[in-house]
Amino acid sequence: MTAERKTSKAPINGITKKPTLRSISESMGLALTTVSRALKNDPAIAQATRDRVQEAAQAVGYMPDRAAQKLRTGKTNVISLILNPHEEILGFGSSLISGLTQSLRGTDYHLNVTPQFHDTPAIEPINYILRNKTADAIVFSRTKPFDERVRLLLENDFPFICHGRTELSTPHPYVDYDNFDFGYQAARRLVEKGRRNIVLFPADSSLTFSQHLQHGFMTAIQESGIAFRIPDDISIYSPADEIRNYCYNAATNKNPPDGYVCGGEVSTLASLAGLTDAEQEIGKDVDIIGKQTSPLLDQIRPKIETIYEDLATAGQMMGTLLQQRLRGEDMSKLNHLQETTLIFDTIKQNK
Amino acid sequence: MTAERKTSKAPINGITKKPTLRSISESMGLALTTVSRALKNDPAIAQATRDRVQEAAQAVGYMPDRAAQKLRTGKTNVISLILNPHEEILGFGSSLISGLTQSLRGTDYHLNVTPQFHDTPAIEPINYILRNKTADAIVFSRTKPFDERVRLLLENDFPFICHGRTELSTPHPYVDYDNFDFGYQAARRLVEKGRRNIVLFPADSSLTFSQHLQHGFMTAIQESGIAFRIPDDISIYSPADEIRNYCYNAATNKNPPDGYVCGGEVSTLASLAGLTDAEQEIGKDVDIIGKQTSPLLDQIRPKIETIYEDLATAGQMMGTLLQQRLRGEDMSKLNHLQETTLIFDTIKQNK
DNA sequence: GTAAATAATTATAACGTTATAAATAACACT
DNA sequence: AGTGTTATTTATAACGTTATAATTATTTAC
Numbered sequence: 001m002t003a004e005r006k007t008s009k010a011p012i013n014g015i016t017k018k019p020t021l022r023s024i025s026e027s028m029g030l031a032l033t034t035v036s037r038a039l040k041n042d043p044a045i046a047q048a049t050r051d052r053v054q055e056a057a058q059a060v061g062y063m064p065d066r067a068a069q070k071l072r073t074g075k076t077n078v079i080s081l082i083l084n085p086h087e088e089i090l091g092f093g094s095s096l097i098s099g100l101t102q103s104l105r106g107t108d109y110h111l112n113v114t115p116q117f118h119d120t121p122a123i124e125p126i127n128y129i130l131r132n133k134t135a136d137a138i139v140f141s142r143t144k145p146f147d148e149r150v151r152l153l154l155e156n157d158f159p160f161i162c163h164g165r166t167e168l169s170t171p172h173p174y175v176d177y178d179n180f181d182f183g184y185q186a187a188r189r190l191v192e193k194g195r196r197n198i199v200l201f202p203a204d205s206s207l208t209f210s211q212h213l214q215h216g217f218m219t220a221i222q223e224s225g226i227a228f229r230i231p232d233d234i235s236i237y238s239p240a241d242e243i244r245n246y247c248y249n250a251a252t253n254k255n256p257p258d259g260y261v262c263g264g265e266v267s268t269l270a271s272l273a274g275l276t277d278a279e280q281e282i283g284k285d286v287d288i289i290g291k292q293t294s295p296l297l298d299q300i301r302p303k304i305e306t307i308y309e310d311l312a313t314a315g316q317m318m319g320t321l322l323q324q325r326l327r328g329e330d331m332s333k334l335n336h337l338q339e340t341t342l343i344f345d346t347i348k349q350n351k
Numbered sequence: 352m353t354a355e356r357k358t359s360k361a362p363i364n365g366i367t368k369k370p371t372l373r374s375i376s377e378s379m380g381l382a383l384t385t386v387s388r389a390l391k392n393d394p395a396i397a398q399a400t401r402d403r404v405q406e407a408a409q410a411v412g413y414m415p416d417r418a419a420q421k422l423r424t425g426k427t428n429v430i431s432l433i434l435n436p437h438e439e440i441l442g443f444g445s446s447l448i449s450g451l452t453q454s455l456r457g458t459d460y461h462l463n464v465t466p467q468f469h470d471t472p473a474i475e476p477i478n479y480i481l482r483n484k485t486a487d488a489i490v491f492s493r494t495k496p497f498d499e500r501v502r503l504l505l506e507n508d509f510p511f512i513c514h515g516r517t518e519l520s521t522p523h524p525y526v527d528y529d530n531f532d533f534g535y536q537a538a539r540r541l542v543e544k545g546r547r548n549i550v551l552f553p554a555d556s557s558l559t560f561s562q563h564l565q566h567g568f569m570t571a572i573q574e575s576g577i578a579f580r581i582p583d584d585i586s587i588y589s590p591a592d593e594i595r596n597y598c599y600n601a602a603t604n605k606n607p608p609d610g611y612v613c614g615g616e617v618s619t620l621a622s623l624a625g626l627t628d629a630e631q632e633i634g635k636d637v638d639i640i641g642k643q644t645s646p647l648l649d650q651i652r653p654k655i656e657t658i659y660e661d662l663a664t665a666g667q668m669m670g671t672l673l674q675q676r677l678r679g680e681d682m683s684k685l686n687h688l689q690e691t692t693l694i695f696d697t698i699k700q701n702k
Numbered sequence: 703g704t705a706a707a708t709a710a711t712t713a714t715a716a717c718g719t720t721a722t723a724a725a726t727a728a729c730a731c732t
Numbered sequence: 733a734g735t736g737t738t739a740t741t742t743a744t745a746a747c748g749t750t751a752t753a754a755t756t757a758t759t760t761a762c
Contacts, residue, residue, distance in 0.1 A: 020718060021719070022718075022719095030741080030742090031741065031742045032743095033741080036718095037720085040720090044739080044740065044741085046741090049741085063482060063483055064718085064719075066418075066483060067421035067427075067718080067719095068418075068422050068718035068719040069718080069720085070418035070747090071416070071418045071419050071422055071717090071718080071746095072719045072720050072721085072746075073719080073721090076418075093444070093445065101468065111466060113466070115449075115452045117452065131369065131412070131414060132414055132416070240647075240649065244650060269651065270650045273649075273651065273652050295590075295591055296591075296620065299617070299620040299621045299623070299624040300620065300624065301624050371747095371748060371749090372749070373748075381711080383712090383713095385711055387748095387749070388711090388750085395709075395710065396710070396711080397711090400710080415748085418747085419747075419749040420748080422747090422749070423748080423749045424717085424749080424750065425717085703762100704762095705762090706761080707758100707759080707761090708757100708760080709758065709759080710757070711756070711757085712753105712754080712756085713752105713754070714752085714754085715750100715753100716752105719746100720745100721744105721745090723743085723745100724741105724744090725741080725742065726739105727740070727741080728737100728739070729737080729738075729739085730736085730737075732735085
C-alpha cells in the first residue's frame with residue numbers, strides 16, 4: 001500500500017516462524033542448496049538468482065542459525081575475551097572491550113566475555129573453549145613469561161592474542177605496553193625532582209609486565225644510584241587497605257621514602273591516602289608517579305603526575321591483529337608495543 | 352597398569368578426536384540413543400547401564416556439543432548479560448558479573464556478556480538474542496519506567512531480569528536498590544549537618560532509579576524546607592570535567608551550595624576535585640554524600656560520607672531469581688529491593 | 703508353558719546448515 | 733541434429749544431539 005516499507009522485519013511474536021533456508025527456498029520454488037549458495041554469493045549461481053534470493057532473504061529478515069553453522073562448519077564466529085573480574089579493573093576490562101568491539105564492528109565476529117575466576121586456574125576457560133570449540137579465537141591478559149595458555153594454544157594452532165609478552169621462542173600475536181619505559185621514566189622523573197629513596201609497588205611478579213616494570217625501574221635506579229625499595233609482600237593487586245597501611249607506616253618510620261611509583265590506579269589512590277593520613281605533603285615531602293588507564297586520576301587532588309596507558313587503543317589493536325591471525329597471516333609480525341605517554345609537565349602548566 | 356588413573360582427559364592435541372555420543376556408543380557396543388539417555392539418567396535405562404555409560408563418558412572426558420544441543424532442543428544454556436561499557440562502571444559491570452557468576456556456579460548455565468554500545472539503541476541486542484535465540488535468558492540494567500525492552504521480552508514470554516524497576520503493570524523479575532531511600536537519607540544527613548543549600552546530581556532522568564533518587568531527595572527537602580538545586584544540564588554520567596567545573600563555578604558564585612549528593616563514584620570524585628580547586632574545605636564549608644559501589648572511595652582524602660550499594664549481592668540475587676523464573680515460578684514474587692547501607696558515623700569514630 | 707505385561711534397548715527422524723557430487727539446462731560448433 | 737562444453741541448479745549426506753516410535757528382552761501371571 002504505502003510507497004515503501006523499509007526493513008520489514010517480521011514481528012517477533014511467535015506467530016511468524018523464524019525464516020530458514022528451507023522456508024525461503026520453498027517460498028521461491030528453489031532448491032534449499034541454491035538459496036544457501038546464492039546467499040554466499042557463489043559465482044556458480046546465476047547473478048540474477050543471487051540477487052533475487054538475497055532480496056527475499058532481506059525482506060523476511062533471514063539470519064543464519066549460528067548453532068547450525070557451528071555444527072556443520074565448526075566455525076563459531078565468536079571471539080572470546082577472558083576477563084578476571086577482580087583484576088585491577090578500574091576500566092581495564094571495559095576499555096579493552098570497548099576497543100575490541102570497535103575493531104569487530106562490521107565483521108561477522110561477536111565478542112563474548114568469559115568471566116575468569118580467581119579461584120579457578122587460568123588455563124581452565126581456555127581448555128573449555130578448546131574442547132568445545134566455543135570460539136574461533138581467544139583474547140586474554142595477565143601474560144606470564146612462560147605462559148601455559150600460550151603454550152597450549154600454540155600447540156593446538158588455535159588463534160589467540162594476549163595482552164603482554166612471553167619469553168617463548170615461538171612468535172605469537174600480542175599487544176603490550178612498554179612497561180620497561182614506564183618504570184624507567186617514572187623513576188627518572190622522581191630522581192629529577194630530587195627524590196633519593198623511592199619505592200616501587202610491583203604487580204604480581206609472575207606476570208611478564210611486572211618484570212619489565214621492575215627492570216625499567218631498576219635501570220633508572222642504577223643510573224642514578226639512589227636508594228630504593230620494592231616490597232615483596234605487597235603488590236598493586238593487594239587490598240587497598242594494605243597498600244595504604246604500608247605507606248602510612250613507611251612514612252612514620254625513620255628514613256621514610258620520598259617517592260613512589262605505582263603501577264595501578266587503586267594502588268595510586270591508596271598510596272596517596274596513606275601518605276596523606278601520615279601528614280606527608282605531596283610535592284613537598286614526597287612524590288607519587290602513577291599509571292593511569294582512565295580519566296579517574298585526573299579528578300584527584302592533589303594532582304598526581306602519571307603515565308598513561310591507552311587500553312581502548314590496545315583493545316582495538318588486538319582486534320585488528322587477531323583478525324589478521326585468523327586470516328592466516330604470519331604470526332611473527334602480529335604484535336605491537338604501545339609507547340608510554342607521560343603526563344608530567346601539564347601539571348605545572350595548569351597550576 | 353598403574354593403580355588408578357584419575358580424570359584421564361584425552362590430551363587436546365588433534366590426534367585424539369573429540370568424544371561424542373557416537374564414539375562412546377561404538378566403543379561400548381551400545382546404541383547411540385542408549386548412551387544419550389543413560390547420560391540423562393533416564394529411568395527407562397537400566398541402572399547398571401547408566402552407571403557404566405556415565406563412567407565411560409567421564410573417563411574419555413565427554414562434554415556434550417552445545418551447538419548440537421541448541422540445534423536440537425533450542426536450549427542454549429546461556430544467560431546473556433547486556434552491559435554498556437561506558438556506563439558508570441567503576442566496577443558496576445564487574446561486581447554484577449561477579450555476583451551472577453557466583454549464583455550460576457554448579458548449574459549448566461554459562462554467563463555471556465554482550466557489550467552494548469552507546470550509539471546503538473538499547474533494544475538492539477535484545478532483538479538479536481530474541482531472533483537468534485542465542486540465550487535462554489537476559490539480564491540488563493538502566494531500566495526505564497516504561498522500558499521497551501521489558502515490554503518486548505514480556506510480550507515474547509522470554510525470561511529476563513533487570514536491575515531497576517519499571518512502572519509497567521505486568522509484574523516481572525527485577526532487583527533494585529532503594530534509591531529513594533538513598534536520596535532521602537543523603538539529604539537528611541546534610542540537613543542534620545546544618546547544610547541549608549544543597550545540590551543533587553541526578554542520573555539520566557529517563558532512568559527509573561534516577562526518578563526514585565530525586566523523589567527521595569525532594570521528600571527530604573520538603574520536610575526540612577531548605578534550598579536546593581538539581582542541575583538539568585549535568586548528570587552523574589556527564590564527563591568528569593564538566594562536573595568538576597560545575598562545582599568549581601558554583602563555589603565561586605555568590606550564595607554557593609554547602610552540600611552535594613552524588614549518585615555515582617566518578618561524580619563524587621569530580622565534585623571533590625572541583626570544590627578543592629575552589630578552595631572549599633570539605634566538612635567545614637561544604638559536605639558531600641556519595642554513593643559507593645566499590646572500596647574506591649575509602650581511599651579518598653578527605654574522607655567522604657557515603658551510602659553503599661552492594662552490586663555483587665545484587666548480581667547474585669539476580670542470578671537466583673532468574674533461575675526461579677526459568678523454572679517457571681510466579682513472576683510476581685521474583686523481585687528484591689536492596690536496602691541502603693549508610694557509612695556515616697564510622698568516619699567520626701575513625702577520626 | 704504360554705500369553706500378557708513390563709523393562710530395556712534400539713531405529714528413525716529432525717533441528718538448519720554447507721561441502722560434495724550429481725544432474726540438468728543452455729549454448730556453441732560442426 | 734548431435735556432440736561437447738559450460739553454466740546453472742539440485743540431491744545427498746553429514747555435523748551431534750534428542751524426542752518419538754518401534755523393537756526386543758525379561759518378568760509376571762495363571
